[in-house]
Amino acid sequence: MHLSLINSARHIVLIVHENPDADSLGSACAFYSYLLRTHKKITLFCSSESINQNLAFLPWFDKLTNRFSDDADLLISFDCSSVERLGIKSSLNLINIDHHRSNNNFGTINLVNLNAISTTEVVYDFFVANDIKINGKMALSLYAGLMDDSKCFSAPICNAKTFLMAHELIVLGADHALCIEWMMRRRSLASVRLRGRLLKEMQLFSEGALALFEVxxxxxxxxxxxxxxxxxxxxxxxELRTVRAALLRVEHPLGGVKISLRTDGTVDASHIMSHFGGGGHASRAGARIETDSQTLFDEMIRMITKELV
Known part of the structure; x- marks a missing residue:
């Protein structure tokens, strides 16, 4: 990625996607630390008003704002598979950093590596390629995203590079135990209550191969x-023996529904979601549907169950 846009910018806005995960926010936090050295004005932006508090251990978490700055002259997005995921509309120059295969290269400059396990891997490679020193805060941020998107290093896509990167980041100051504690063990009382309701009301289709949750x-x-x-x-x-795909439909407070699909690889989640304006990865994908339609949702279930036969 050419550095000229960054070098010439005065105020850079780092954008994480709506309802950010550790990969999106970790990538942005690592970049925030790097840009502090350039003495530029930096804004860490997310359009969501509520952010998962399990990510509060990340450096610069308290810098997040949902107010977009009028004087910005460069945007950098992290882990956003489409321009809609930014949560804003802008004509400013945009550097698009991502790893989703559904990314349509919407940026002025696109740093998209479809082979990377996480966006933090893309950012890590950028730092290494440009001889940018990775400090402890950057290492922790990158490690959190790597751990999140690799399902704590259990995903089939994990390879030798994944573990080599993890090793290097721990050497540079990433705290594995801290990431485990915040991301894997801490839960809010609200989430535990909701989990109980969801498991109780879970529906199974296709002889138990598809689990359906509605919120x-x-x-x-x-x-x-x-x-x-x-x-x-x-x-x-x-984790259930028969389940190979799990589908979640959540009513969005602002209207429409948010769809999330997870699979064991048997069903291509990204391919399914692309039919409904979404995207993602082969095993993890989602879509935002502005108008809730039972007919549309039934079609989605039909497509998934057809693949499970």
Missing amino acids: STHHLEQSGASLGECKRVLEEAL
């Missing part, structure tokens, strides 16, 4: 859980 705005209000906290139950469903 209404009433469920969210009653439990106090956030949109991001709903997804954890999908991974748990895939």
